[in-house]
Amino acid sequence: DFMAGLENDIKPAYGAKEEDIERFMRNGVLMWGRPVQTALDSGDLLVNQVRNSNKTPLVSVLITGAVGCGKTALATRIALDSGFPFLKICSPGELVGFSEAAKCQHLKKVFDDAYKSQLSCVVIDDIEKLIDYNPIGPRFSNTVTQALMVLFKNLPPPKRRLLVIGTSSNKDLLHEMGMEKCFSSHIHVPCLSKAQHITTTLELLDAFTPEERCSIERLISGRSAWVGIKSLIHMVGTAEQAESTMRVPTFLTLLEEEAQLQERS
Amino acid sequence: DFMAGLENDIKPAYGAKEEDIERFMRNGVLMWGRPVQTALDSGDLLVNQVRNSNKTPLVSVLITGAVGCGKTALATRIALDSGFPFLKICSPGELVGFSEAAKCQHLKKVFDDAYKSQLSCVVIDDIEKLIDYNPIGPRFSNTVTQALMVLFKNLPPPKRRLLVIGTSSNKDLLHEMGMEKCFSSHIHVPCLSKAQHITTTLELLDAFTPEERCSIERLISGRSAWVGIKSLIHMVGTAEQAESTMRVPTFLTLLEEEAQLQERS
Amino acid sequence: DFMAGLENDIKPAYGAKEEDIERFMRNGVLMWGRPVQTALDSGDLLVNQVRNSNKTPLVSVLITGAVGCGKTALATRIALDSGFPFLKICSPGELVGFSEAAKCQHLKKVFDDAYKSQLSCVVIDDIEKLIDYNPIGPRFSNTVTQALMVLFKNLPPPKRRLLVIGTSSNKDLLHEMGMEKCFSSHIHVPCLSKAQHITTTLELLDAFTPEERCSIERLISGRSAWVGIKSLIHMVGTAEQAESTMRVPTFLTLLEEEAQLQERS
Amino acid sequence: DFMAGLENDIKPAYGAKEEDIERFMRNGVLMWGRPVQTALDSGDLLVNQVRNSNKTPLVSVLITGAVGCGKTALATRIALDSGFPFLKICSPGELVGFSEAAKCQHLKKVFDDAYKSQLSCVVIDDIEKLIDYNPIGPRFSNTVTQALMVLFKNLPPPKRRLLVIGTSSNKDLLHEMGMEKCFSSHIHVPCLSKAQHITTTLELLDAFTPEERCSIERLISGRSAWVGIKSLIHMVGTAEQAESTMRVPTFLTLLEEEAQLQERS
Amino acid sequence: DFMAGLENDIKPAYGAKEEDIERFMRNGVLMWGRPVQTALDSGDLLVNQVRNSNKTPLVSVLITGAVGCGKTALATRIALDSGFPFLKICSPGELVGFSEAAKCQHLKKVFDDAYKSQLSCVVIDDIEKLIDYNPIGPRFSNTVTQALMVLFKNLPPPKRRLLVIGTSSNKDLLHEMGMEKCFSSHIHVPCLSKAQHITTTLELLDAFTPEERCSIERLISGRSAWVGIKSLIHMVGTAEQAESTMRVPTFLTLLEEEAQLQERS
């Protein structure tokens, strides 16, 4: 049972709200395949660099990947696992209706608070939303963008160490703006791409009946797909509402339409 | 009699105004053809997903279709039929003269109110108007756009479930802005396209005399057209003002001019 | 005598200022040809639709035509002839120096007032000026544009009926902005195009001496022109200032220069 | 003696400042050639139309011509000669540092004041400066532009008559903006183009000694030039500062450099 | 000794600060060649026109030239030499951090003060900086630009005379904006272009030892260069810091790198 596991795991640091953590990892971090472990390992290495290296009191990492690939959940996981006494997750949802200036003040406050703890972790989730990016124009808040770029590089005061985790589904944008260069490291999160990733996920979620899972496995084995973990979980949720005989077909239709499930070649 | 039926149906939820509901469904939801049922069924499925699935406390659906195809009436219908205790319809008419900031505050308030009920439905009607979209430029309020995008994806607090229904007649715009990706589902509403759709509508509306309807049926049978239900009802309203001998010809002229009524081929 | 006739006609509705009406129809609505009657008839039909049809409590009509073709006078005429208890003519002259926000508030107020009467008519004159349209850029107030688009489509509250008349000399602009689609009907006002239109006008205006009118008739008969009624009246005003022998030649020169009077072919 | 003549002429109307009038016609209106008379005659005709025609209580005229051709002086002359009890000259110099909104309020006030007198004349000098036009961009105040366009066409209240005179050295700009169409008439002011225009001016100004004027006449006779009256007067002012033997050569050099004085062909 | 000479010269007019004058002419106006005298003579002629001509109470001159060619020092010199009782030098340094509106108010105040004296001189230094010109965009303050254009042409009140001196290193920009036409005269300041200009300067500055000057003269004689007086003085300042044997080579290297010193051809 995931929720139980989660509750045991969480030792909420100063600055983080339990409620937020539950929201950001609603369905946990399922080990659907190798890439999940790779991402968690990279996070671990950087956590240690912050803790141990005298030369680099600031380490910043950018987590990128497609919409719904699990960036927010992974960043939350890494941040929690660091065990740093200060942890703050900053996401666009809490800043709706803030003016550009108010957003900057808020971000500045988050970092100022972090500088007060000897070991801190700040997660800046969904950077392109935080900067109000709209490809039409394009438009975005340059004020917030600049504040972020400066804060990402700003060295903490003497004796303070900081890990910054940023997430974005638009790496190209961050590159063009010169924001990518503000991070010292980078983690890429892939989508699920193999039938086995999907079947593992269904099992871990305990979704459908064992018989249904068997028939799904048979139908998709050997085919490739491209779907974020978040979308996959939504499809499961929808398919489960259909009448019992329609659950598997509905799930497959959704997989074909939205997850680019390919014909066996 | 539609108005009577409507009055029986409505069990106004907390947050919705009876008066608004009458305005948004002035002429009810007539079953002019198959597509109407399909749209209502899809809505039903999503209502159940919100109510039942633990994995997805938030379901958001975008209803698109041509100007006047009946989006607002259908969204209102689905929302009412959910029977969720909280229902709020947010439409541009009530926000005329609001500043961008005030609009954002209002939208934030709507969602905050929704988060307080265990089961809520929020309808955001006419998204392109809410964001002040003008193809010249193009111009639009990026502030409101960003607020909507964040609110559409924002997970409700623990133990709260929410159905968001958005409507727009400009799907391309929403795609370009990346707003389409903020919805987890999509319902497309077509125009009336066959002669039978039109004759069914006239009957359901009890428009013209039975003799007039017969002659219209004869004149358009086997021809195709392309007209939204809202425009069709307006044409009927205009044609009925002409002198008795001119009512049918006037209606046909309007159908030909504005509904792209085609020659029998 | 026009002014006398006007005074008898006017039964100023609540909301309309007598003074404005005189200004907007300074020279009345002269029946210079068939198109004038056609436009007035269309107006009449829509007035009846508002009054009688239960399905369409809101009818909105866009009157378009070249600069000076008589749009404002015709809209005023139709509005007055409706006899609706509430009549408000909203024109750019009264909004000079208003901020965008103040303009929106004013427009909102006009419609809110209209919604209080059971039968109302609102004239929005010179839409491109109201929205501060300038082809260089182009520039315009999107805020006012959006307010108008929403107000033009906003259904009145239960038991209220409303006729909206908009005028513009830039139909293409309104089409591009998607504002044209906000109107349910459309009336186009042509310029005077035949010699007979001009001579009829001169007679109705009682301009020049009968002898002068005869000689003008002789000189232009069989030729075509393209002139708005407003410009024609201005030319008459100018020509009448010349010395007696120069009045007819001056008038013809002006007609040739500004009204595109063509050679007899 | 010009200044004496001027003093006799001026019967300052309500609203006009004597001081301004002196500044705007520093060197009077010299009759350097036929075009000056033509412009003054056209002005006269329009003054009469305002005074006499019942059909057109508002006449507006646009005076255009190259920078320094004498637009401001001519507009002032026509306005003074009208003898209308209200006269107001509105020029950019008095609005330096005004915000866009303050400019609009000022312009509105000028017209509102004019509407209070039965016969009024308002001069709007240097329209492109009033609207802050800059060809780079281009940039300009659309707010002031729109206020002017509306005020130029706004009919005075019943029993009031108004002559509006606008000046601009950028007719193309006004055409592009649709402002040209807001005027009912147009006067074009040419530059001095013949040697005789120049020699007449020198005589009327009593500039140089008679001998110097003779030698200038000999040297330029039969040649063409293109110079505004304002620039010509400036050149005279400069040449008169040179040592006596250099006065004529200096003047000719300036004429050649800045007035495009051509070789005798 | 320059500083001594300067102190004798200055008879600070009302409005000018001694300190400013020292800063603007730190190294005086050295007569490094013919162009310096020509520029000062042109200034003199215009000073007299203001003082003497009744026809032109306002004379405005634009001084242009490359960055560092000595515009500011020359404008200050001409202004001081006029001996006009009112003298005000307006330069960007004193307006850092002013809003656009505050800049306009300041400029308006400068001219209003000037209008109070019978003979005034106003220097507007570095126009492109005053208007915040940035070639990227391009961006600039149109508000300040327009205020300057109007003030440059605004005739002083009766009995007042005014000399306006503007400086700019971007003549093309001023032409494009139509600001060049606002000036009645123009003075162009060239760079030093001949070896002799440079050696004269070194002597006048008493820079290097006589022996060093000799060797420099020998090394550059017959070669051409292109350097502003300000840059030349800076190079001297740098070269003088090198060890004694390196002073001449360092100076030559700088001349070659930055002053485009050419090979003897």
Place this chain on the structure above:
Amino acid sequence: DFMAGLENDIKPAYGAKEEDIERFMRNGVLMWGRPVQTALDSGDLLVNQVRNSNKTPLVSVLITGAVGCGKTALATRIALDSGFPFLKICSPGELVGFSEAAKCQHLKKVFDDAYKSQLSCVVIDDIEKLIDYNPIGPRFSNTVTQALMVLFKNLPPPKRRLLVIGTSSNKDLLHEMGMEKCFSSHIHVPCLSKAQHITTTLELLDAFTPEERCSIERLISGRSAWVGIKSLIHMVGTAEQAESTMRVPTFLTLLEEEAQLQERS
């Protein structure tokens, strides 16, 4: 031991914060090769020009180079070594969340403070960040840009001398804006490009074990790379976290990926 050396060196001038200095030179200025000495020498020469030359009370130098090449540390070093009684380092980190106007006020204050000391040094770090430069658009604060350009050239009051040091990793941008011309001198900081630069750095940092350094030397000798000193130090910090057997391989991988380490040719 670097930190000890640093502590001895620092004689914090008025205006500078010790804490800042430690942050800006966290890892000191290591003599990794010839270019470091060249840059420090150039700085020295300019410090002397300020101190000694009467002709040039203001010297301004622009330090440019790739992101992470050590600009900030070098500027801090030169500024500290000047020993000028007033020293102020102005960097974007302290201005996060400031409005454009507030930034200008702050910068103005910094220079005004500097003008109060007889010998001052002002460091303006990371100019492109200070002006909020974003290549998308491009966007930047023209207000801050203009303030900087004016302040960089503004002569200090009599008897005051000032050294301005600016840093930027975008020399092209500064050139395009005309800001480069506001500096009287220029220092370029290169990246480490030879294997020996890297091995010298590792030794100076006392990074890895002597054995590890040997094996690194062997593996990279004769190859070229391109890496800023800041990035190199970060790579060392990361590699040192790996398990002992993985430290050297990890370091080489990072060098290959991010420092463009080339194959021996």
